[in-house]
Amino acid sequence: MRTTVNIDDDLLAKIKVIAATKHAALGDIVDDALREYLAERAKPVADFSWADVAIEVPGDQGMRPGINWRSNSAMLDAMEDL
Structure with a gap:
């Protein structure tokens, strides 16, 4: 053209x-x-999957089951229970 x-x-x-x-x-x-x-x-800006990201959690208990660490509100709700 x-x-x-x-x-x-x-x-x-x-x-x-x-x-x-x-x-x-x-x-x-x-x-x-x-x-x-x-x-x-x-091309995508980041060439990785968030599912592959490992997060070190202090202590020996790790992340509680059922908590979505990608959700701010879920993390805040979990912190209120502490």
Whole structure:
């Protein structure tokens, strides 16, 4: 699709050098750069599962069964029982 965008002169000069070096069209280089940028932004920020997080609890009893440690209200309710 054809569209018009404003590109800073210094950035356009760099893109033209890349296009000339690769013997590619300017639009192809811009397309590739945008695809790479969008793919990077689509990745999750954190690459871990909260279920894998181990929490050290002082003492030898550990976390009481049935308490959702991810819930502030559940933790506050449990602390009121102490």
